[in-house]
Amino acid sequence: MYTKIDNIKIYYNFNDGIKVNIDGPDNLYYVELREYPKKSQISKLIQGYHITSKNIYGQKKMFQVDIKFYMDFEILVYRYDSDIGLSLIWSHRYNDRGKLVDFEITTNDEDEAKFWMSKVLQYSKTRGCKPIIKSKFDNLNKLTPNFFNINGVEPYKTYKIGRLPKSSTDWKTVDDRFQGVINFGNWKSIWSYEHPRSWNELNSSQIVDDILGL
Amino acid sequence: MSTIYGIYTGYHSQSISLVKDGEIINCLEEERMTRLKAGDNHDCLPEKSHTKIEEVTGLKFEDSDYRVDVFPSHKPYTTLISKGKPYEIISHHTAHCAGAYFTSGMDGKVLTLAYDGGGHEHLMKIFLCEDGKMLEVFNLEQSTSGSLPHIWAFVTSGIMGYDQYMQGKWKMCKDEGKLMGMAPEGHYDEKIYNLLSSVIKYENFNFLPSATAEKTKFLIDSMYDDGLMKTPKQREIISYNLQKLTEDLMIEFFNDIHKKFPEYTKIALAGGLFANVKLNQKLNELDWLDELFVYPPMGDEGLSLGAALWKSNQLGELKKPLKLTNFSFGPSYDEESIYEFSKEFDFIRTGLDYDEIAKDIHSGKIIGWFDGGMEFGPRALGNRSLLVRPTQLETHKVLNRRLNRYDTMPFAPMVLDEHFEDLFTTNKSKYSAQFMTICYSTKTEWIDKIPAVVQKSDKTARPQVITSENNPKIYRLMKRYFELSSIPAILNTSFNTHGEPIIENPLHAFNHLKNKVVDKLVIGNYVYQNR
Numbered sequence: 250m251y252t253k254i255d256n257i258k259i260y261y262n263f264n265d266g267i268k269v270n271i272d273g274p275d276n277l278y279y280v281e282l283r284e285y286p287k288k289s290q291i292s293k294l295i296q297g298y299h300i301t302s303k304n305i306y307g308q309k310k311m312f313q314v315d316i317k318f319y320m321d322f323e324i325l326v327y328r329y330d331s332d333i334g335l336s337l338i339w340s341h342r343y344n345d346r347g348k349l350v351d352f353e354i355t356t357n358d359e360d361e362a363k364f365w366m367s368k369v370l371q372y373s374k375t376r377g378c379k380p381i382i383k384s385k386f387d388n389l390n391k392l393t394p395n396f397f398n399i400n401g402v403e404p405y406k407t408y409k410i411g412r413l414p415k416s417s418t419d420w421k422t423v424d425d426r427f428q429g430v431i432n433f434g435n436w437k438s439i440w441s442y443e444h445p446r447s448w449n450e451l452n453s454s455q456i457v458d459d460i461l462g463l
Numbered sequence: 464m465s466t467i468y469g470i471y472t473g474y475h476s477q478s479i480s481l482v483k484d485g486e487i488i489n490c491l492e493e494e495r496m497t498r499l500k501a502g503d504n505h506d507c508l509p510e511k512s513h514t515k516i517e518e519v520t521g522l523k524f525e526d527s528d529y530r531v532d533v534f535p536s537h538k539p540y541t542t543l544i545s546k547g548k549p550y551e552i553i554s555h556h557t558a559h560c561a562g563a564y565f566t567s568g569m570d571g572k573v574l575t576l577a578y579d580g581g582g583h584e585h586l587m588k589i590f591l592c593e594d595g596k597m598l599e600v601f602n603l604e605q606s607t608s609g610s611l612p613h614i615w616a617f618v619t620s621g622i623m624g625y626d627q628y629m630q631g632k633w634k635m636c637k638d639e640g641k642l643m644g645m646a647p648e649g650h651y652d653e654k655i656y657n658l659l660s661s662v663i664k665y666e667n668f669n670f671l672p673s674a675t676a677e678k679t680k681f682l683i684d685s686m687y688d689d690g691l692m693k694t695p696k697q698r699e700i701i702s703y704n705l706q707k708l709t710e711d712l713m714i715e716f717f718n719d720i721h722k723k724f725p726e727y728t729k730i731a732l733a734g735g736l737f738a739n740v741k742l743n744q745k746l747n748e749l750d751w752l753d754e755l756f757v758y759p760p761m762g763d764e765g766l767s768l769g770a771a772l773w774k775s776n777q778l779g780e781l782k783k784p785l786k787l788t789n790f791s792f793g794p795s796y797d798e799e800s801i802y803e804f805s806k807e808f809d810f811i812r813t814g815l816d817y818d819e820i821a822k823d824i825h826s827g828k829i830i831g832w833f834d835g836g837m838e839f840g841p842r843a844l845g846n847r848s849l850l851v852r853p854t855q856l857e858t859h860k861v862l863n864r865r866l867n868r869y870d871t872m873p874f875a876p877m878v879l880d881e882h883f884e885d886l887f888t889t890n891k892s893k894y895s896a897q898f899m900t901i902c903y904s905t906k907t908e909w910i911d912k913i914p915a916v917v918q919k920s921d922k923t924a925r926p927q928v929i930t931s932e933n934n935p936k937i938y939r940l941m942k943r944y945f946e947l948s949s950i951p952a953i954l955n956t957s958f959n960t961h962g963e964p965i966i967e968n969p970l971h972a973f974n975h976l977k978n979k980v981v982d983k984l985v986i987g988n989y990v991y992q993n994r
Contacts, residue, residue: 276688279681281674293606297677299684307629327678329685332654334661335678434674435584436606 250403254338259326261341264351264407266315266442269324271302278302279327279335280312284320284437285342292323294434315418315442317409319372319462345378348405354384355411361453362386365410368457375463378405410460413443465528465778469771470509470544472537473555473582475636476501476763477509479516480792480839481527482771485781487566490792490839491516492764495967501764502637503962508540509767519794529778531770533558534583553770555582556602556734557590562769563733563758564592565776568786568894574720574727579734580612580676581605582763587734589720591727595776595783600724601668609663609670611709612736614679615639618659618705621683622698636735636762642702643739644872647920649696649703656704658686665712668719709736710745721751733758733765737900738841740925744902747892755892757900759790760840768792768839788933790898791846793837796969801987804969808977810984810991820990821943823983824852824953829865831958831981833972834936838965842899843957844927845877845937847965847972849981851954853913858954865980867961874954875899875925876916879941882951883928885909899927916954927955 251260257273271278281297295316301308323342330336352369356362362384373380381404382393419431419441430438440447445459457463464484471478480490494501496511517523524530530550532541541550559577567573571593578587586608589601619642620631633641662678664671672678683692692698717730728751737743737757747755758765775781796804805812824830830850838844849866851858853876862868884890887903895901902923910917917924931938945951957965958972960980966972969986976984976991984991 277681277685279678281677291607293604294674297674299677299681307625327681329682329689331689332657334658334682336661434606435581436604 250405252339252341257328257338259339261324263343264404266313266317267322267324269300269312269326270310271300271326273302273328275328276301276303276305277308277329279329281325281327282312282314283323283325285323287321293436295320295322295437296433316439317407317443318445318460319408321462343406345376345405348378349381349402350378351381351383351404351407353407353409353411354382355409355413357385359386359389362389364453365457366392368454368461368463369410372461372463408460409443410457412448412456413441415441416443418442465775465780466522467529467531467771467774467778468524468527469531469533469558469767469769469774470513470524470541471533471558471763471766471770472508472540473533473535473763473766475505477507477512478760478764478767478839479509479512480768480771481516481520481522482768482775482781485775487768487772487785487787487792489516489520489794490760490768491794491837492760492839494764494964495793495837498964500637500962500964502634505636508537513544515794529774531774533766533770551774553773554585554588555766556585556588557597557599558766558769558773559733559758560588560590560597560731560769561773561776562760562765563731563756564590564597565769565772565781565784566758566787567729567731567756567784569729569731569754569756569784571729572727573729573731573784574724575731575733576720577732577734578610578612578736579763580610580616582766586610586670591724592731595781597776603669605673607669607673609673609675611663611670611675611712612734613675614659614663614705615642615709615736615739617676617679618642618683618701621680621687622692622701624687639735639738641869641872643706643741644869645699645702646706646741647703647918647923649699649701651707652700652704655691655700656708658682658691659701659705659708663708663712665715668716670712670716706739706741709739710742713742714745714749717746717749721749725751728753729756730754731756731758733761733769735762737761740900740902741923743900744904744923747901748889752891754894755901756895757898759838759842759898759900761900762841764840786894788897788930789844789846790839791836791844792839794967795836796987798987798989801969801989804973805991807970808973809994810973810976811994813990815985815988815990817940817943820940820983820985821947824850824944825947827852827855827858827861828982829862829980831972831975831984831986832937833958833966833969833984833986837967840898842927843955843965844897844899845929845934845955847958847967848955849958850877850940851915851956852948852950853916853952853954854948854950856914858915862956866956866959869961873918873925874916874956875927876913876952877929877937877941877955878926879938879945879951880928880930882945883926886913886952887924887926893928896926896928897930897933899925901925913950913952916952926952
């Protein structure tokens with residue numbers, strides 16, 4: 250997906266974490282990810298840093314936060330204006346209403362897959378999105394109305410539901426001060442980019458609720 | 464009656480302190496032992512200071528009655544040295560405020576505030592304090608509020624550009640003082656002021672927006688690309704406007720605090736922002752304020768002591784703020800061990816003659832002064848100091864050359880207590896001025912008499928009040944110097960070369976004598992000089 254503001258193109262993608270990159274005339278753009286905690290109208294910082302639209306040594310070309318589970322997040326993009334300093338040029342709050350959303354269910358247990366699918370449908374109904382369900386069980390996948398009609402269409406967001414291991418991208422967990430969790434903005438700690446909390450301590454229902462924010 | 468170890472194992476300025484029966488026994492910052500400044504050695508652990516303090520006090524960490532760590536804590540390390548004994552972890556800003564309040568010497572109602580670049584969840588906390596009790600009434604969260612100290616850190620890091628590894632040529636948590644030192648040479652520039660304002664504003668008890676660190680880095684890198692910080696003059700202008708912005712926002716904030724808590728006219732401060740002595744001066748000059756106290760180890764190095772004092776208060780052993788005569792809680796060395804250190808060198812050693820040293824200072828010699836316990840906090844207060852005459856501006860060149868310092872970095876005076884009001888326009892908050900934490904405006908008639916310790920543009924100085932109680936030896940020396948020169952002040956700068964932490968032990972001092980950084984070294988009751 251992308252949006253165009255004057256001569257600046259902002260590309261964004263939520264299918265494997267949250268990614269933003271920008272094509273525009275400025276050397277640098279500042280991108281910030283914020284989250285609205287439940288029942289709050291004040292957003293909190295998750296991550297922010299600047300990226301470049303050009304090949305500049307030492308500068309990142311893509312803004313990326315690998316969190317894959319549900320968050321009520323907002324992305325803000327600023328450019329530098331030589332007269333006023335930071336200038337907000339675009340913001341986007343997560344909203345999957347009416348959009349195709351991919352749900353990848355990873356379990357070998359068909360009953361569990363059915364249960365998680367019911368939770369997916371609950372999520373889809375609440376949020377008004379169009380679900381695409383992918384699991385090992387084709388009979389279940391075909392029950393979703395969007396299954397046959399998605400070739401070549403990029404989903405707005407992809408959720409992975411399962412007992413997913415910590416990955417090598419969970420680099421922040423190596424800092425002992427974070428006690429094995431990933432820490433953002435000194436207020437939000439997560440167990441991994443796939444799970445807000447460790448699935449070892451959760452039952453099947455809690456795992457899917459955690460991932461979908463139910 | 465209890466022994467309490469406070470420890471800070473966070474990201475920089477790690478330290479350890481011991482409080483016993485409500486009294487401060489020993490405090491030590493890791494950088495003094497590693498010999499790497501905190502800004503050059505982030506993420507280390509207080510291993511050497513922990514070992515040293517146990518050696519000095521004879522009390523093992525695990526054998527103390529209580530152990531208190533401070534967020535953000537390196538739990539595996541604290542757990543390791545606790546050897547199975549329990550320990551508490553307290554909030555970063557609570558420890559800052561406890562340190563400030565319980566060393567403020569203030570009676571009655573005291574508003575205590577800590578503001579820094581963050582620790583755990585917060586950027587700021589305010590406590591209302593009275594009769595030894597602290598009540599938290601306000602805080603700012605990192606995730607929703609902005610941080611002036613972040614702006615200082617990232618402007619410091621970016622203002623001189625970056626090296627080949629994209630590291631700032633100046634270091635945050637280390638070189639902010641240099642940036643502040645440039646400010647008086649700049650001037651107001653509306654555009655620069657507005658650019659800096661785009662990353663922080665104050666409104667209704669909040670500093671906005673959040674993510675100040677990241678936004679400032681973006682802004683500074685963009686301003687650098689825009690050619691706004693290429694020349695020394697441009698950098699001075701940025702520094703001036705950052706200082707002005709800081710003062711403007713904080714004065715507005717403190718005036719709002721006063722409206723909310725009008726009965727609190729005594730303020731105690733801690734946190735990295737208040738290493739800014741010019742800001743402290745502006746706050747001290749607020750007409751509604753009766754007294755200001757700035758915690759001498761105002762940065763994160765002071766957290767370990769704050770934590771231990773907090774616990775001592777919780778136990779009922781520390782019932783009211785301490786009034787201290789010094790902050791020399793670091794290691795000290797007796798005559799015998801000093802003599803042992805000196806055997807490695809071939810120096811001339813004579814007994815200390817105050818008249819002779821006063822004459823040396825009067826004639827322009829640079830005197831190294833090593834005496835008693837090492838100071839805790841960023842200032843050398845007469846125990847690990849270099850003493851020089853304040854009367855000649857040319858002194859700067861000699862000192863800067865010997866210490867490898869930048870010429871923008873100001874020097875500060877020690878001033879005899881009884882002459883303080885002769886030299887400065889106000890004597891408010893003199894207790895805090897014993898620890899060199901506030902600037903004062905110099906009276907016109909003294910500006911040309913002590914040019915080496917007066918900022919040449921704004922005519923301020925950062926004095927340290929010397930009394931016969933807080934440093935009897937230095938007091939005696941200054942009296943002699945005054946008799947010779949009619950000047951009740953001496954230039955005091957920290958005993959270290961640029962980029963090196965303040966010296967800790969006699970060996971460091973002797974090495975500086977050997978390398979001719981100082982002309983003479985007074986150490987204990989002896990004077991050493993090269994043959």
